[in-house]
Amino acid sequence: MIPENEQEILIKRLGKRIRELRHEKGISQRELALECEFEKSNVSRLEAGRVNPTYLTLCKVAQALKIEVVEIFKF
Amino acid sequence: MIPENEQEILIKRLGKRIRELRHEKGISQRELALECEFEKSNVSRLEAGRVNPTYLTLCKVAQALKIEVVEIFKF
DNA sequence: AGGCAATGTGCCATATATGATAACCTTTTA
DNA sequence: TAAAAGGTTATCATATATGGCACATTGCCT
Numbered sequence: 001m002i003p004e005n006e007q008e009i010l011i012k013r014l015g016k017r018i019r020e021l022r023h024e025k026g027i028s029q030r031e032l033a034l035e036c037e038f039e040k041s042n043v044s045r046l047e048a049g050r051v052n053p054t055y056l057t058l059c060k061v062a063q064a065l066k067i068e069v070v071e072i073f074k075f
Numbered sequence: 076m077i078p079e080n081e082q083e084i085l086i087k088r089l090g091k092r093i094r095e096l097r098h099e100k101g102i103s104q105r106e107l108a109l110e111c112e113f114e115k116s117n118v119s120r121l122e123a124g125r126v127n128p129t130y131l132t133l134c135k136v137a138q139a140l141k142i143e144v145v146e147i148f149k150f
Numbered sequence: 151a152g153g154c155a156a157t158g159t160g161c162c163a164t165a166t167a168t169g170a171t172a173a174c175c176t177t178t179t180a
Numbered sequence: 181t182a183a184a185a186g187g188t189t190a191t192c193a194t195a196t197a198t199g200g201c202a203c204a205t206t207g208c209c210t
Contacts, residue, residue: 001112007131014130037076044188052129056082073145114200119158
């Protein structure tokens with residue numbers, strides 16, 4: 001199994017990856033949130049690695065960034 | 076945004092992909108569940124596409140299958 | 151038929167992701 | 181100075197994922 005502290009690291013890394021991808025597209029959290037149809041505060045939460053997102057949330061982010069979901073996992 | 080019915084399709088496809096990967100490893104749902112430390116019924120639920128799994132759940136599955144998470148998304 | 155393993159389904163309690171709002175901080179722009 | 185933009189954090193209600201158990205179903209084998 002994956003220990004508690006490593007789980008934290010995993011979602012923090014995912015958050016950083018999403019931020020990285022967003023920066024590559026040159027858009028703000030607010031713009032990403034608009035595309036995803038959720039609030040900008042929730043994008044911040046996601047990028048900060050303060051939540052363990054579901055698959056569909058990641059699909060929405062990928063769609064908003066106009067990339068394939070698989071790209072998110074290419075750390 | 077992603078319409079309701081398409082979301083269903085997405086998680087069903089993900090479930091099928093996980094089943095496919097499990098078959099490649101030649102293990103049963105019960106064995107995968109053991110590795111992941113969750114109940115076998117939950118693996119069934121996951122593969123049937125009846126849940127929208129979180130990132131960490133997918134990490135656990137990947138670890139149990141001895142693959143990288145990114146592999147799961149190579150449909 | 152009977153037994154066995156693998157899988158599927160329903161249900162429950164608990165934890166937590168999501169959606170939303172508001173307050174706040176910092177930096178940039180007017 | 182003021183306002184706007186970008187980002188962070190806290191908090192809340194609601195939906196749902198997870199973990200767990202029991203039982204049903206399917207298929208395979210003797």
